[in-house]
Amino acid sequence: MAAFEAVVTVTLKPEILDPAGEATQGVLHHMGYAVRDLRIGRHIRLTVEAKDAEEAEGLAGQMAEELLANPVMETFRVEVSAL
Amino acid sequence: MAAFEAVVTVTLKPEILDPAGEATQGVLHHMGYAVRDLRIGRHIRLTVEAKDAEEAEGLAGQMAEELLANPVMETFRVEVSAL
Numbered sequence: 001m002a003a004f005e006a007v008v009t010v011t012l013k014p015e016i017l018d019p020a021g022e023a024t025q026g027v028l029h030h031m032g033y034a035v036r037d038l039r040i041g042r043h044i045r046l047t048v049e050a051k052d053a054e055e056a057e058g059l060a061g062q063m064a065e066e067l068l069a070n071p072v073m074e075t076f077r078v079e080v081s082a083l
Numbered sequence: 084m085a086a087f088e089a090v091v092t093v094t095l096k097p098e099i100l101d102p103a104g105e106a107t108q109g110v111l112h113h114m115g116y117a118v119r120d121l122r123i124g125r126h127i128r129l130t131v132e133a134k135d136a137e138e139a140e141g142l143a144g145q146m147a148e149e150l151l152a153n154p155v156m157e158t159f160r161v162e163v164s165a166l
Contacts, residue, residue: 009126024150025129033146035129043092043124046108049117063116067107 001049003083004056010069010076011041044068047083056080084132086166087139093152093159094124127151130166139163 012018018039025038046063050056057080069076095101101122108121129146133139140163152159 011126011128021127024127027150028129028146031146031149033131033142035131035146038127038129041126041128043094043126044104044107044121045094045124046111046118046121059116063111063114063118066114067110 001051003047004050004053005081005083006046006048006056006060007079008044008046008060008064008068008076009041009079010044010064010074012039012074016073041074042068053080053082084134086130087133087136088164088166089129089131089139089143090162091127091129091143091147091151091159092124092162093127093147093157095122095157099156124157125151136163136165 021038021040024040025035028035028038046060048056048059050059057078060078060080064076064078065071104121104123107123108118111118111121129143131139131142133142140161143161143163147159147161148154
């Protein structure tokens, strides 16, 4: 077994409203920044023990499906690197 | 001017406690996952107009310093790609 770093990035599906993102974008406009399509997601970083990177990625994907992401409103992607 | 996608990843500094991350890690343990060092940050994605990628990266960095990240507790990194 070895330790792997997994980053699970959870983002809202395109059809789901993002009130916090809209509010943030509005403030940036007031500050003079011309931005659009601002969306806020979660960046979850963890360390997991696994026999190889493939197993680590599978475990992180399971955690995302079962707990870290809400499958109704969100999608996720997993990136794994050796520690 | 061209449109660029900027992703600002905001994470807590290592010395700052992350109660939400600890709670999530605790639930994963109860579910049988051997994870550690779980930390939750923000993944902010936006579109910005700029003359080139370097300017887009500079603008996104300014937005992070002025609004998106709390410099006392958080650090950030910016990734820019052409749209």
